[in-house]
Each structure stands twice: as C-alpha cells, then as structure tokens.
Amino acid sequence: MTSWQGTPVAVNPDDTPIGDAYxxxxxxxxxLERQDNRCAxxxxxxxxxxxxxxxxxxxxxxxxxxxxxxxxxCPSCHRNHMRRIRKQFADHRNK
Ligand SMILES: [Zn+2]
Structure with missing residues (x-):
C-alpha cells in the first residue's frame, strides 16, 4: 500500500536528482528541451x-x-568548461 504521509513531493522539476553514473x-x-536543442x-x-x-x-x-x-x-564549450572547472577545482583545493 502507498501512504501519502511523508512522501516527498518534487515542487520544482529542476530539483529532480539525476543519476550519479549516467x-x-x-x-x-x-x-535539451529547456535549451531548445542549443548549446548552453x-x-x-x-x-x-x-x-x-x-x-x-x-x-x-x-x-x-x-x-x-x-x-x-557543444564539444568546444565542453572543453572550455572542463578547463575552467579544473582551474576552479585547483583553487578550491588550495584554500
Ligand atoms: Zn557551445
């Protein structure tokens, strides 16, 4: 049986958890829909x-x-993104 009590309700679809591995x-x-199939x-x-x-x-x-x-x-923004993240991560660890 399903209980309504204590069931978490997702109020915002943006808060939907995504899988860790994939x-x-x-x-x-x-x-893709949110971005109209375009690169962020x-x-x-x-x-x-x-x-x-x-x-x-x-x-x-x-x-x-x-x-x-x-x-x-897109691949080129992904590369830039990763470069920025790596730098951020390095700064993060140096704190
Ligand atoms: Zn791009």
Whole structure:
C-alpha cells in the first residue's frame, strides 16, 4: 500500500536528482528541451552525436546533482568548461 504521509513531493522539476553514473533519457530530453536543442555556452545547434552534458557547478565545488544544474554543451564549450572547472577545482583545493 502507498501512504501519502511523508512522501516527498518534487515542487520544482529542476530539483529532480539525476543519476550519479549516467544520465537517464528523461534527463537528457529535459535539458535539451529547456535549451531548445542549443548549446548552453554559444547557442550552436547541438547534434546528438557530439553533445556533452556537464554540471554547471560541479559536485566537487558544492554543486547539486540535479537537472537544474545540468547543461548541454557543444564539444568546444565542453572543453572550455572542463578547463575552467579544473582551474576552479585547483583553487578550491588550495584554500
Ligand atoms: Zn557551445
């Protein structure tokens, strides 16, 4: 039996947790839909074979593992993003 009591209700779809190891089709579709199938960095139209999904604020820097923190990027923005994250992470550890 299902109890209504104590059942957490997701109020904001952006707070939907995403998997640790891989993205579900639903998460991928939701992000692409939100971004109108365009890169979050440069607005280039994304093609399915070369789309990268990154956390805008990485978990190691305190970012939530949720849909709202996820961004779809083209390969070139993904590279820039990763470079920035690596630098941020280095700064983070030096504190
Ligand atoms: Zn881009």
């Amino acid at each position: 993205l579900t089709h639903e998460a991928v579709r939701a992000v 960095g440069c607005s280039a139209v994304l093609d399915a074979g070369s789309t990268y999904f990154d956390l805008r604020l990485p978990v190691i820097c305190g970012g939530p593992h949720t849909l709202g923190n996820l961004a779809a990027l």
